[in-house]
Amino acid sequence: MDTLQQIKRDLISIIKCHRPSRKEKISIFRFQVTGYLELLSWLKAQDLYPQFYLNFRDNDKKLASIGTVLSFSALNEAQQFILSNKVSLVGGMKFNNNVMFFLPRLLLEQTKDSLCIQFVINNEINWLDEKKEILELLDSLTLTKPIQDIKQTIQLQTKKASQQEWESWVEDVLREIKKGILTKVVLSNETNFVTDSPLDDKDFLAKSEKYNKDCYHFLLAENKHCTFLGSSPERLYQRNGQSLVTEAVAGTAVITDNEKQNKQQATWLLNDEKNGYENWLVVKDIKQNLFPHIEEINIQDKEIKRLRQVQHLKRRITARLKCGYLDQICLESIHPTAAVAGVPKKESKSFIQQVETFSREWYAGTLGIMAEDYAEFTVTIRSAFIEDNNIRILAGAGIVEGSVPLLEWEEIERKALGLISLLHKE
Known part of the structure; x- marks a missing residue:
């Protein structure tokens, strides 16, 4: 240019x-x-x-x-800096609520x-x-490098939890739900792959943009050795002034090469009691957490969010923030939603920390941009960490009463395919 x-x-x-x-x-x-x-x-x-x-x-x-x-590890400091200097900050919060915003x-x-x-x-x-x-x-402001197709072959290295181990986690959740201690927990797994040569993070994300439509595409590289990236279907929230738009994305059905079957699955998903309940738990969680800070809220009917490997139930939620409430309140109230953590939030996060054999870090966190009058954040799911020849893929599923361990395992495997399959496409 x-x-x-x-x-x-x-x-x-x-x-x-x-x-x-x-x-x-x-x-x-x-x-x-x-x-x-x-x-x-x-x-x-x-x-x-x-x-x-x-x-x-x-x-x-x-x-x-x-x-x-400048960088900020506290939301109140980031918010105050924005208001005092009329600038935008980028960054977000990890799953465990650790903050990293920077100018x-x-x-x-x-x-x-x-x-x-x-x-x-x-x-x-x-x-x-x-x-x-x-x-x-x-010196490098005007430089560009062409995006290239991915040529690497991929080989499975390890899964942090085997199918048997992960399904046992699901059984543990179901027992806690039966006791009344938990209502929902989102369990994830990490799968490690190795490529035959270093995988370029920008080439990989560009390919994901090409195939994974109707998503946020994000990348955060804190250094040259490790990049977190992904293609997420889910918005955490968008704020314009005091107007807030968020959503509940939960409940899943398959996508196949058979269009008739996909439509049947969509109809089933819209009417399935278990998936509808899982979605409503996310709506209820967002509503309860936002309630002290809003003047009004509107929850729309269920609709289908269709992706390349799966389709989800989605409800759009709009609200009006009370005067003076901005992104510090929004982030503290909404993140992490029941779509990536569970209900009750504190107990579900504690369960996840005790059971999962890896650190989620940025997975199921949030990344975006915030300014005085505008902010927008995505939920960082359908994501991966790229470290030279290694790629770590993370995917999760919401466990509620009526969940079947085998079906939930198949769900997280399908979700992981959204990125893994890119390494097999021509």
Whole structure:
């Protein structure tokens, strides 16, 4: 993109003339240009970390960022910084509620035919060091690398839980449900694969974007050795001012090559008592947790959310936040939902921690962007960790009264196929 060359020249001129202000913690420079830049291709050519990417599910917006000027491990500090400085932060929360938000050095936002570039300088550190780092970064601003098809072959290495072990976990949950201690628990499993050569994270996500439609596509690489990425069908929430949109995605049926059978499965799913109950538990959990902070709420009827390997029940939920309540309250109230944790939340998370033989880390967490007037987050499911030649795939299923262990095992295997099958496609 020729306009990137001009922006690079403008930024170099700005940096050379810049004199840090003691009155301002940061200096922000924004550029708006017409044109389209393939952000994964651009991100693939960058060497600065952390790297962040989000392709939004319901519109044509994409974000990519590199570097960090400031980072936050507490929601209240992140929220206050946004309000004080009128900036956007990217990042999110892990499943265990650990917080990681950061102000990127360079943030690109691409819409259909417009590219917005935001560049940030930290005025509170040594200017000579800051200037040197910035000029080194600008050397690669205009670089891109072509996205390539995945050529690696894949081999199963280990499953953290065998089918027999995982089904025994389900039986444990069912016993706790029968006692009245738990109502729902979402159990997951981690499957480790090895490839014959290092797997490029941007190539892999680009292929997922091609095949896994109607999803959020996300990537977080805290360093060059490990990337967390995925293609999630589920929104945690979107906020415009005080207007909030969230959803309950729970209840699953198969997708096959037989369209007639898929329609039959969809009809069955809409009317199945067990799956409807599982979905309603998520609705009820979101409603109860949001209730002290909202003025009104509306819950829509069940509909089918169709994906490549599975189809889900979905209910759209809209609400009006009380004045003054923003993303700190939304994140603390909603995450993690009953769709990825369970009911009651505290007891289900404790059960998961005791039973699962691995750390979920970012799996079943949330990633997104938040600003003063707008925020949007996805639930980080249908995801994987890529570490050179290794790829760890995570998938889960909600266990409620009436769950059948074998069927739940088959469900998490189908969900994992959403990413694993990409390595087998031409």
